[in-house]
Amino acid sequence: MARTGLGFLLTLAMLLAVALPAEADEEPACVAPSTLAAATRLPRLAASLKETAPTTVMVLNSSAGSAKSNLTGEVSGDAVPRSFPSYVQEALRNRYPDGRVVVVTRNEPRRTAAEVIVALPQLLAQDKPTLMIWQTGTHDAIRGVSVDGFADAVAAGIDLAHGAGADVIIVSPQYSPRTDFAFDVTPYVATLRWVTRSRDVGFFDRMALMRYWSDEAVFDFSGGRSNAALFNNVHRCIGRLLIRMISEGVDLKTVGSH
Numbered sequence: 001m002a003r004t005g006l007g008f009l010l011t012l013a014m015l016l017a018v019a020l021p022a023e024a025d026e027e028p029a030c031v032a033p034s035t036l037a038a039a040t041r042l043p044r045l046a047a048s049l050k051e052t053a054p055t056t057v058m059v060l061n062s063s064a065g066s067a068k069s070n071l072t073g074e075v076s077g078d079a080v081p082r083s084f085p086s087y088v089q090e091a092l093r094n095r096y097p098d099g100r101v102v103v104v105t106r107n108e109p110r111r112t113a114a115e116v117i118v119a120l121p122q123l124l125a126q127d128k129p130t131l132m133i134w135q136t137g138t139h140d141a142i143r144g145v146s147v148d149g150f151a152d153a154v155a156a157g158i159d160l161a162h163g164a165g166a167d168v169i170i171v172s173p174q175y176s177p178r179t180d181f182a183f184d185v186t187p188y189v190a191t192l193r194w195v196t197r198s199r200d201v202g203f204f205d206r207m208a209l210m211r212y213w214s215d216e217a218v219f220d221f222s223g224g225r226s227n228a229a230l231f232n233n234v235h236r237c238i239g240r241l242l243i244r245m246i247s248e249g250v251d252l253k254t255v256g257s258h
Helices: 007-016 043-049 084-095 113-127 138-142 147-163 186-199 206-215 228-251
Strands: 017-019 031-033 055-061 101-107 131-135 167-171 202-204
Touching: 031 206, 043 055, 043 167, 043 228, 055 084, 055 113, 084 101, 084 228, 101 113, 113 147, 131 147, 138 186, 147 167, 147 186, 167 186, 167 228, 186 202, 202 228, 206 228
Parallel strands: 055 101, 055 131, 131 167, 167 202
Antiparallel strands: 017 031
């Protein structure tokens, strides 16, 4: 593991980190500082899981599409890599077998947050989710959208989801050392942190999480060739940490409401 400071700092980091149980075919185990995926209340999802009707989780994605990944460049279609929504669905069904959980992924390729929210009312009406997981920020950074405009769009999207009966978890962009020189997502991640805090919704800081993994040599994101195994392992870890965040949010349902 890479050294990030003096011995006592490394010890402190280990105390703050949360390790999740590893599956037999997973190496290394998923590890993350707990502050990067802190739970917030998910009362709408919690209520739905108690009902006999299906519970829908909508993953809203503005990436270029499932054929490519910023983890290691293009991933071969022959590898059939699993993205994190498939892990989320599998784990939620196992954890809440009576909740009849369905995870649907809606891709809005290369769209900014402001462009996504134009289509969002129709998507919400179509899928009727009780939880929306929204990955956003990458294309706003690429296109140089003002952070104020980005903040307004994300806040509007959260309000639309709440109005349609869905809780919200916002996911920050992926970390990729190979694209850092091209565009800076840092201001947009900071904006997401502020907006989610002000709206009292969940923030899954994937950027900081992946940077932590890179710094600690848990995963190597510097390679330029296809690597389906890395893709699968990273998305398995993201899925596991999201499940922990969601489960804790469901358990917090009794403390107040939106």
